[in-house]
Amino acid sequence: MNTLDAIKALPKVELHVHTLGSLQPSRLLSIIREEGINSSYRTIEDIVQRFQFTDFTHFIEVYAEIVGYISDEKHFEHIIFDMLKKCSECNTHYVEASFSPRDHLQHNLEFSRMVDAINKGIDRSREMFGIETNIRIDLVRNSTQDEANEILDYIAKNPHNIVSIDIGGDEDKFPPKPFAEIYERANEMGLHLVAHAGEASGPQSIWDAIQFLKVERIGHGVTAQEDPKLITFLKEKQIGIEMSPISNLRTGVVKSIQDHPIREFYDKGLLVTVNSDDPSLFHTDLNNEFIQIHEHLGFSIPELFHLSMNGIRTAFIDEVSKTYLIESFTTEYRQIMDQLE
Ligand SMILES: [Zn+2]
Secondary structure, three states: OOHHHHHHHOOEEEEEEEOHHHOOHHHHHHHHHHOOOOOOOOOHHHHHHHOOOOOHHHHHHHHHHHHHHOOOOOHHHHHHHHHHHHHHHOOEEEEEEEEOHHHHHOOOOOHHHHHHHHHHHHHHHHHHHOOEEEEEEEOOOOOOHHHHHHHHHHHHHOOOOEEEEEOOOOOOOOOOHHHHHHHHHHHHOOOEEEEEEOOOOOHHHHHHHHHHHOOOEEEEOHHHHHOHHHHHHHHHHOOEEEEOHHHHHHOOOOOOHHHOOHHHHHHOOOOEEEOOEOOOOOOOOHHHHHHHHHHHHOOOHHHHHHHHHHHHHHOOOOHHHHHHHHHHHHHHHHHHHHHOO
16 A cells, blocks of 8 residues: 555545535535526536635635525535545545535525434435444624524534534634624534634634633634744643644635644644635645645644544543444554554
8 A cells, every 4th residue: 555545545534624615516416406596606616616726705605696596405415424524535434514505595495304304315325335323503794693593593403413503704804702692592402613713814803702602622723833832721721623734725814735733733733634615616635634734734644643532532422432432443543553654
């Protein structure tokens, strides 16, 4: 086995992946045709062309456009199944799939029907690929408190497989503080707490997510590199940092992979993981993320495996499941190392 094949064969964990950001062009085209939607997209190539991002604003624009095409809850079963099939091709064993219901509630889809469809896709992928998946609900940071509370009400009624909340979206316009009470309520409901922070905005956004939302993990956290005190704090508290190098490259958060702080964070002992964020929109997957940081940031195979183990450590699963994953990952890892040329 050569190095690249070994990297692809490594067992992996995906903690930060958006369901809609995994919508494959072929699936989108079939939805457009099935629903008879009037669209300028005639071919898969048209959609692939549209998924070329120039910056973060353009990305948000395309994302909103895609949301508009999902006109029936049933599509989520297929979208998440496609996503988990791709995950299994990267030898990913555990996934936390992010889902933003607010976007779709605005298009008159029902929360419980969407979550039921997602769970059908999850069940099917467990049977076919042996992949375990939990759901993380993105409350979306431009929501009002009432809207966010409404989503928590829905989760209380239909909690199946939902393990955490998150806020994604425009960090500068919508800082974390107004979500403090929402996060407190989610915590009381037994949900884990994550926030996108330090992606498009500076380190204060990360401090605020920690102080006001009491998050256990940070999505992205790239701009922590500007603040040595924050780096020390993140290390001491071992707050999980879900990093997505290719996403950051595509949206212009970093100029090149070589500029990505994952190497520095890892070397300083931060609890970092690697994730694909919006794999379909960013033309990536977990194999590619691993290969890119191997080639451009010098992550060795043992270090990449360590990133997978970090994923297990910070996953929102019970200790029994963690122990099981650690053992099975270790066995797979030893087999890979034995076969390495
Ligand atoms: Zn994200």
